[in-house]
Amino acid sequence: MAESKHFIENFIDKDLEDGVYDHVQTRFPPEPNGYLHIGHAKSIILNSTMAKEYGGKFNLRFDDTNPTKEKSEFVESIKEDVKWLGADWEDRLFFASDYFDKMYECAEKLILKGKAYVSDLSADEIKEYRGSFETPGKNDPSRDRSIEENLQMFRDMKAGKYADGEKVLRAKIDMAAPNINMRDPVIYRVAHMTHHNTGDKWCIYPMYDFAHPLEDAFEGITHSLCTLEFEDHRPLYDWFVREVGFEMPPRQIEFAKLYLKNVVTGKRYIKKLVETGVVDGWDDPRLVSIAALRRRGFTPESIRKFVEISGISKAQSTADYAALEYCIREDLKPSVPRMMVVIDPIKLVIDNYPEDKTEELDVANNAENEELGSRKVPFSRELYIERDDFMEEPPKKYFRLFPGNEVRLMGAYFVTATSFEKDADGNVTVVHCTYDPESRGGNSPDGRKVKGTIHFVDAKTAVPVDVRLYENLIDEEKANEMDSIYDENGELYLNPNSLQVCKAFAEKSLKDSKAFDRFQFVRQGFFCTDFKDSKEGAPVFNRIVSLKSSFVLPKE
Ligand code: ATP
Ligand code: MG
Secondary structure (H helix, E strand, C coil): CCCCCCHHHHHHHHHHHCCCCCCCEEEECCCCCCCCEHHHHHHHHHHHHHHHHCCCEEEEEECCCCCCCCCHHHHHHHHHHHHHCCCCCCCCEEEHHHHHHHHHHHHHHHHHCCCEEEECCCHHHHHHHHCCCCCCCCCCCCCCCCHHHHHHHHHHHHHCCCCCCCCEEEECCCCCCCCHHHCCCEEEEECCCCECCCECCCCEEECHHHHHHHHHHHCCCCEEEEEHHHHHHHHHHHHHHHHHCCCCCCEEEEECCEEECCCCCCHHHHHHHHHCCCCCCCCCCCCCEHHHHHHHCCCHHHHHHHHHHHCCCCCCEEECHHHHHHHHHHHHCCCCCEECEECCEEEEEECCCCCCCEEEEEEECCCCCHHHCEEEEEEECEEEEEHHHECCCCCCCCCCECCCCEEEECCCCEEEEEEEEECCCCCEEEEEEEEEHHHHHHCCCCCCCCCCEECCEECCCCEEEEEEEECCCECHHHHHHHCCCECCCCCECECCCCEEEEEEEECHHHCCCCCCCEEEECCCEEEEECCCCCECCECEEEEEECCCCCCCCCCC
């Protein structure tokens, strides 16, 4: 079945058919001012997939034209994230600041064509002259300066003869244009600032709307895919590449941003959570920065799948976090081993099992995937089971342990609860049972049926581990009620229970798990070994997602 193409593919098809371009070249242009998040993943995957699908190339370009914010920490993390997502820029890694000389030449070219002029107006005056949606703008008093004078003044700007804000270079377009972006936008400003790449070489810096199309054009980008907020800037984009005179100017196409319901995505907001200590760094597994998703245990495949099912369109929409969860479950279900870990333990003592005996049961790692083989699971007289797998007085349809009831210990034996002990607070601490030695492997010895199967960990060989369970950082109930994740002061509605650390017991074979190993813990969900907090022989597990799902994949 041929998959239907999205609107960007249709554009590209038409461009190739019409001979507008003979190849496809895309780019991802992050500003290195923070960590990337799930929204950026959409852009990375879209851009790199388009290049791949059409046999073209994909560039990673740092948009570092703004001298204030860049940090090399961010450059490194962005490279790591893009690579991890599988978007390969090969040898095409670029920095916009490397083009400052060429951009400057383009600006002089515009001046020489009479298409740019140096303005004496202040920032406030420029704003005032610009007019509004209802009123046209007013011409800048410097608009008719001679080409020679403009050229000299622009060179003086570059030479450092003016203070910050004293002069700007403006494009000469149309102060009455209905699109305000076309009303003689500023293209260069004076800023005596040190740039992380070019140092003190420059005291004038290009504005984004001028720099971005030029960067695309210098690199031979054909399709410049960006988000919808740039739609109104497209005429300006086209104006710059046309007036500078590129032979094969790039085409800008806008698509809708990816938003997740009740999830914090904006760099600015994530930064605040990090700085106020609400979360433990940019890669706290409760965040949706790419670093956090990776640490939590999401795979690149699951994120690609999520982007795919969310779709590429111009219509603004909000995706559900449950869709992302669905994608990781689908990815891990057949591919990772299923292990036993007891997260909230109570003891189970098998009174008729020999005291000094230990045996090893052979248990399949994943019933859906024989390739994952099997492992030895130790078994002896004392085990741990989940607290909620025993009830003193069970409600109807409770098929796990209660006095007199027989259940299967997964992969092991049938056991029947006989009695139990409680502590002073009335909490069950120990359950006693007897086992049927004939039921080894969890098979019925005589056709006898049990309705419940519970998991366990052998007490003698159990490995104590920290297991971290997560909930949404946002208080969803409140956010849904208020229809916003922010209160009237711009503060997030936070969920106080977003992190729960449990002292759990894991079966022996989990002791040596390595950073980023992934597992299903039976009945608990999918987990990943934390790469930061795990120690040799003492792994810490992050729950990626529970097993329960209410998400239904939307039909094509
Ligand atoms: P934010 O403020 O949300 O962190 P940004 O737009 O400031 O993001 P940039 O580094 O400027 O971040 O963006 C790099 C690219 O990623 C741009 O092309 C931008 O359009 C795209 N992008 C940013 N957010 C999203 C999103 N939520 N969905 C899809 N693409 C996005
Ligand atoms: Mg930005």
